[in-house]
Amino acid sequence: MSSAIKKRTTLYGLVAEFDEADDVLKAAEAVYDAGYRKIDAYSPFPVHGLSDAIGFKCNLLPWLIFFGGIAGCLGGITLEWYTSSIDYPMNVGGRPFFSWPSFVPVSYECTILFAALTAVFGMIILNGLPRPYHSIFNTPNFDRATQDKFFLAIEAIDPRFDAKETERFLKGLNPVVVSAVER
Amino acid sequence: MEVIRPDRLITGRQSNEKITEKISRLILNNKVHPLSWYVMIGAAFMVLQVLMLTITLLLYIGVGIWGINQPCGWGFDIINFVWWIGIGHAGTLISAILLLMRQQWRTSINRFAEAMTIFAVMCAGLYPLLHTGRPWVAYWLFPYPNVLAQWPQFRSPLVWDVFAVSTYATVSMLFWFVGLIPDLATLRDRTKVKWAKAVFGMASLGWRGSAGHWFRYETAYLILAGLSTPLVLSVHTIVSFDFAVGIVPGWHTTIFPPYFVAGAVFAGFAMVMLFLIPIRAMYGLKDYVTLKHLDWMAKITLTTGMIVFYGYIMEVFYGWFSGNIYEQYMIMNRFRGPYAPFYWSLILCNGIFPMVLWWPKVRQNLRALWIVSMIVSIGMWLERFVIIPASLHRDFMPSAWGLYTPSVGDWGMYVGTIGLFTFLMFLFIRFLPIISIAEMKDMMHRAKHEDHSAHGEDEIHHVDPNDNVLEVAEVK
Incomplete structure (x- = not known):
C-alpha cells in the first residue's frame, strides 16, 4: 500500500x-x-x-424550493391576470375580468410544479451532478x-x-x- | 449476516447483499424471467396494436368513430380518462402520503405503485388529447403568445384540468426518477455488460452515495412528498370540477371532490393489488411484499370503499333534499332508467362486495383479494359510466333526451389502453428495479436499530425465519 x-x-x-x-x-x-x-x-x-x-x-435547498413555489404562485396568478384582464379581456357571464376565485386552481398547480422542479433540479445541481467521473x-x-x-x-x-x-x-x-x- | 424481522415487513434471512442481489437480478439476469413474462408482454403487445389501429382510424376519420353525439358529448373518452387518472392516484398516495406518515411498509410497494401512476396518467392523457379532435394542435390548450392573439379561458375547469394533469404527470415522473437515482447507480455497479454500465451510469447521473448528497437527496425527496400530497388531492378535485362546476343534474354537487379523491384511491389500490399479487408470485418476492402489506392495502381499499359508498348515499340524499325536479328525476332515472343495470352493478361492486374485506381470512387469501380487486376496478369504471352518460342522456328538456351506446372505436380505445398499460408495466418489471433497493436497506437498518433497543442484540440473531404465521397462512 x-x-x-x-x-x-x-x-x-x-x-x-x-x-x-x-x-x-x-x-x-x-x-x-x-x-x-x-x-x-x-x-x-x-x-x-x-x-x-x-x-x-447546507440548508439552502428548502429555501430554494420555498422561493420556487412562491415564484410559481406569482407567475401563475400574473399570467391569469395579464391574459384575462389586459391582453384578452373577455366577458364571461358578467364576471369581473380578474375573477380571482377561478384563478386559484391554476396558480395552485403552478406553485407545486415550480417547487417540485426546484426540488429536483436544485438537489441535482447542488450535489454537482451529473458527474460521470x-x-x-x-x-x-x-x-x-x-x-x-x-x-x-x-x-x-x-x-x-x-x-x-x-x-x-x-x-x-x-x-x-x-x-x-x-x- | 444478520437476520431481521421488523414486524414482518421483510421476512426470511436478509442482508444488504441479498436484497441487492434479489432485486437487481430481475434486470441483470435474463434467465430469471419466467415464461409467463414473455406470454404477458406478448399478449399486451398485441392488445397495444388495437390502440394503434384505433388511433390511426381516429386520426383518419375523426372522433365520429366514437359513440359520442348529442346529448352525450362525453362518453368512453371521459369515463376512461377519469378512471385511469384515479388508478394513478394510489401510486402517489403510497409514495408520498405514506412517506409523510412514516409508514415504513410503503417501501416495498412504492416504486411499483409510482410506475403504475405514470403509466396510468399516460393512458389517461391520451383520451382528452384525442378527444380534442385535432391532437396535432393540442398545444393550443397551453398559454403561449400566438398569432391568433388568443389566450386560454382561465375560468374554465377544463383549462384547470390541463394544468392539473400536466403538473401531476411531471411531478410524478420527477418523484419516480429521484427515487430511481441510487438504484440505477447500484445497477451500474453490478452489471457486467459494458453498454448497460454506460446507460445506467448516465441515468444515475454518476451517483456515488456521498453523505452530503444523501442529505440533500432526502431533503428533496421528503419535500417532494410534501408537495405531491396536496397535488394528488387537487388533481382529482379539479377533475371532479369538470363535472361539479357544470349545472347538469347528477354533476352539480359539492360532495364531488372528496368523493372523487376517495374513489381514486379505492380504484388505485385495487389496481396495485391486481398487478402485485401475480407478480410477487412470479418473481418470488414474497419476502419483500409480504401478506402484511397486502393486508394493509386491503384495509385501505375497504376504508376508501366505504367513503365512496357514503358518497353514493349522499348523492341520493341530495337528489331528494334539493327539492329540484331535475335532480329528483336524475336519481329515479338512475334507479329505474335505461342505465339502471349499470347503477345497481355499481352499488354491488363498490358498495356491497368490498365488505368481504372485513374478514381477515379474505384479506390474507390471495385469490379472494385478487377477485375483490378485479370487482372494485370494474365497479369504479361503472361509477364513471353512471356519472357521465347516465347524467347527460336525460337532463332538462325531454325533447333533447337520447341514449349513448359505445361504438367499436370506443371499445378499441379502452381495450387498447389496457394493453398499453400492461405492456409498459411488464417493460418496467424487466428493465428497472421494481422495489427500491436503497430504501429496503434503509428500512432494514432502521429496523435493526429498533430491535436492538427493544430486545437486545442476541435475540435478533436467533430468530427462526420459519416462525412466521403469515407465511404459514399463505401456504394454506
Missing part, C-alpha cells in the same frame, strides 16, 4: 472500507474530531447522522458502495493530511482495508 502513496502529486486521498453502517459512522466522527475537514463518507443508503458526522452543513470511483471495491459496503475518504488536499500518519490513523478505526486512491 505504501508503494501506491509514492506518487504524491496524483494522490486523491486515503479511503477506508467498512462492513457496517455503524462502523463508518463512528469512524467519521473520529476523523472529524481529529481535525480533518476534506472528508466524505459513501454509503448504499442514507445513514442517519453520517452527514453531521463529516461536518456537512470522480476520483473516488478509483477506489478498489468501490462498486460495493452502492450495494453493501461503506467508505470513508480523507482527501490529500486536507491541510492535516499526511500519507503515513493518516493511514495509521484510519487503520486504527477498524476498517476492512485502507487504500490509497489515485486522482
Whole structure:
C-alpha cells in the first residue's frame, strides 16, 4: 500500500472500507474530531447522522424550493391576470375580468410544479451532478458502495493530511482495508 | 449476516447483499424471467396494436368513430380518462402520503405503485388529447403568445384540468426518477455488460452515495412528498370540477371532490393489488411484499370503499333534499332508467362486495383479494359510466333526451389502453428495479436499530425465519 502513496502529486486521498453502517459512522466522527475537514463518507443508503458526522452543513435547498413555489404562485396568478384582464379581456357571464376565485386552481398547480422542479433540479445541481467521473470511483471495491459496503475518504488536499500518519490513523478505526486512491 | 424481522415487513434471512442481489437480478439476469413474462408482454403487445389501429382510424376519420353525439358529448373518452387518472392516484398516495406518515411498509410497494401512476396518467392523457379532435394542435390548450392573439379561458375547469394533469404527470415522473437515482447507480455497479454500465451510469447521473448528497437527496425527496400530497388531492378535485362546476343534474354537487379523491384511491389500490399479487408470485418476492402489506392495502381499499359508498348515499340524499325536479328525476332515472343495470352493478361492486374485506381470512387469501380487486376496478369504471352518460342522456328538456351506446372505436380505445398499460408495466418489471433497493436497506437498518433497543442484540440473531404465521397462512 505504501508503494501506491509514492506518487504524491496524483494522490486523491486515503479511503477506508467498512462492513457496517455503524462502523463508518463512528469512524467519521473520529476523523472529524481529529481535525480533518476534506472528508466524505459513501454509503448504499442514507445513514442517519453520517452527514453531521463529516461536518456537512447546507440548508439552502428548502429555501430554494420555498422561493420556487412562491415564484410559481406569482407567475401563475400574473399570467391569469395579464391574459384575462389586459391582453384578452373577455366577458364571461358578467364576471369581473380578474375573477380571482377561478384563478386559484391554476396558480395552485403552478406553485407545486415550480417547487417540485426546484426540488429536483436544485438537489441535482447542488450535489454537482451529473458527474460521470470522480476520483473516488478509483477506489478498489468501490462498486460495493452502492450495494453493501461503506467508505470513508480523507482527501490529500486536507491541510492535516499526511500519507503515513493518516493511514495509521484510519487503520486504527477498524476498517476492512485502507487504500490509497489515485486522482 | 444478520437476520431481521421488523414486524414482518421483510421476512426470511436478509442482508444488504441479498436484497441487492434479489432485486437487481430481475434486470441483470435474463434467465430469471419466467415464461409467463414473455406470454404477458406478448399478449399486451398485441392488445397495444388495437390502440394503434384505433388511433390511426381516429386520426383518419375523426372522433365520429366514437359513440359520442348529442346529448352525450362525453362518453368512453371521459369515463376512461377519469378512471385511469384515479388508478394513478394510489401510486402517489403510497409514495408520498405514506412517506409523510412514516409508514415504513410503503417501501416495498412504492416504486411499483409510482410506475403504475405514470403509466396510468399516460393512458389517461391520451383520451382528452384525442378527444380534442385535432391532437396535432393540442398545444393550443397551453398559454403561449400566438398569432391568433388568443389566450386560454382561465375560468374554465377544463383549462384547470390541463394544468392539473400536466403538473401531476411531471411531478410524478420527477418523484419516480429521484427515487430511481441510487438504484440505477447500484445497477451500474453490478452489471457486467459494458453498454448497460454506460446507460445506467448516465441515468444515475454518476451517483456515488456521498453523505452530503444523501442529505440533500432526502431533503428533496421528503419535500417532494410534501408537495405531491396536496397535488394528488387537487388533481382529482379539479377533475371532479369538470363535472361539479357544470349545472347538469347528477354533476352539480359539492360532495364531488372528496368523493372523487376517495374513489381514486379505492380504484388505485385495487389496481396495485391486481398487478402485485401475480407478480410477487412470479418473481418470488414474497419476502419483500409480504401478506402484511397486502393486508394493509386491503384495509385501505375497504376504508376508501366505504367513503365512496357514503358518497353514493349522499348523492341520493341530495337528489331528494334539493327539492329540484331535475335532480329528483336524475336519481329515479338512475334507479329505474335505461342505465339502471349499470347503477345497481355499481352499488354491488363498490358498495356491497368490498365488505368481504372485513374478514381477515379474505384479506390474507390471495385469490379472494385478487377477485375483490378485479370487482372494485370494474365497479369504479361503472361509477364513471353512471356519472357521465347516465347524467347527460336525460337532463332538462325531454325533447333533447337520447341514449349513448359505445361504438367499436370506443371499445378499441379502452381495450387498447389496457394493453398499453400492461405492456409498459411488464417493460418496467424487466428493465428497472421494481422495489427500491436503497430504501429496503434503509428500512432494514432502521429496523435493526429498533430491535436492538427493544430486545437486545442476541435475540435478533436467533430468530427462526420459519416462525412466521403469515407465511404459514399463505401456504394454506
